[in-house]
Amino acid sequence: MSAILVAILGLVIFALGYRFYSKFIAEKIFRLDPNYVTPAHKYKDGVDFVPTNKFVLWGHHFTSVAGAAPILGPAIAVYWGWLPAVLWVVLGTVFAAGVHDFGTLVISVRNKGQSIGTLANKLIGQRGKILFLFIILILVLMVNAVFAWVIANLFITYPASVLPVFIQIPLAIWIGYAVYKRNIKMLVPSLIALAVMYATAIFSAQNEFLQIDLVRYMGGEEAAGLFGLGAVATAFFIWIAILLAYVYVASTLPVWKLLQPRDFINSHQLVVGLAILYLGLFLTNPQITAPATNPGADTSWLPLLFITIACGAISGFHGLVSSGTTSKQLNKETDARFVGYFGAVGEGVLALVSILAVVTLFANADEFLGAYGSFADANAIGLGNFVEGAGALAQGLLIPQGVATTIVSIIVVSFAATTLDTAVRLMRYIISELGTEYNIPALTKTHVATTVAVGSTAALVLIPEGPQGFGSGGYLLWPLFGTSNQLLAGISLLLISLWLKRLGRNYIYTFIPMIFLLFMTMYALFQQVTFTWSWWGTNSNMLLFVFGAINFVFALWISITAFSAMRGKFDNRIDND
């Protein structure tokens, strides 16, 4: 089957969803009012509350939510065949993610620009808040541990990407100084930085001496490394140690010195990546070689598919961005439809092309099934396959294979590194907040909190018996990543439904996705906690059992709250200014 056909079908459904479904939601359900005074005007302060043009705001919102996750999830989920993944991304974006991102934006606008976290706090109370913080803590801990491994893995597989990625750091610092201290416009410096990075990528892809290949330095995969580990394990250890040291420094620096300039470069990379992938797709017209479904799968797609692809179909994290920063910059309430819903569509477009890059890579279905032999294999090779597949699409633009895979791996590593930086920062804030809550003042200090954050990540990532070999301890908790993320989305949808109910509107359009998400999350958690991770399960693991059980109890609590709320118990807790 032609991949172009699937891409066009997906894009048309996205377009129809935006044109008709979001219009219906905006006019009949949310009843957006063009004359409503948004928080950006009401509390205008030139810093957080700034009325912003809707196109600019959309661009900013989209680049904030798009990262490595909408690539990683789909690249793993194609294990069940391309059809379930494509259907979930397309329908999930139109009926769940769009409404969720749009809804969190509107409810925040109608509540003084407060974030979903603050609104959830009102609904579920103080104890709920602590548990909520704990769930987010697990979420970011998993992100740290997994992304540290993912980056180390890409560095070892594509040694040509190391130099360009590290060159990005001094370039970003240079941009930071040029833009913030010397007031130079940022477009030109950030484009120069991108050009330097890609020029380095081309040189290092073609010259072996520029490739920092630790495994080769130690004498090949079979050679012995340090501390009695093999060469590959030692390479993982060294890269992860370097990354954690980097992330410690990066996350304690002011944001303008490194994080934001990196983001400027990354926004160009997102545009470049999307352009390469879609142009490559339309120019090479590849065939989908992977099977539509995988009947021989060792793990059922129900409910795991809906957990594996979070970003790209629906993700609770988007609600944090919508209600955290975007809602404070919305110029008119009617802009929320374009910024929120179309932002989700942008993410869906990225997830769709990620799926297509992987399912067109293999020569035939047997080869695909050989590579994706089990769900564990899919977890291990998913991202690597995306890099290879995207590299193959880029060849359609006459970019040599080596250069193309290097550039794609740089894009993925850059996204993952920025996510790592943000996640450690977030973890630091949460640890400080817990420190304040439990009266442990030491935890509120920047360096103590960062040490705890990086230390716990290191402990998790270097557990020797990780599922994908040394350094992959984070993958132990990966199944919980999707569930925590979806739980967050469920809570946001519950808040929106409550708000709609209070206004006497039809809340079925947010209530059904909420029930669906909470059901799938609880189903997946129950299944894994009881039959896989418990002491009588097939793959007993106490760490996962404890974290999974906590998540399950929280999900159950949210469901009970949802049930009581829908019977009218907490109607007055969500405002409508």
Place this chain on the structure above:
Amino acid sequence: MLDSVKKLIKYYEDVISLNHKQEIARELRDEDDLFLLMLYSEMLGIPNPVYYYTLELYPHMIEEFHDWHLRMGMDKSPLTGIRCC
């Protein structure tokens, strides 16, 4: 044609510089807040020898103070001494 390319570049630049503008504004506001604190630390119980003179600025700061408490999520002035609203 040239105009639409210029527009596109301007749009692109606006998108990527949104964070940057916000960060600069935040730094400036933090400096202002610190300055205000230095002027009126007496209100918080920190002795300030120049309070007598800085108090003369009081009429000029009421508006800013009002913005500040709204920004902090308080609809009414938290200090009884300052009746801005």
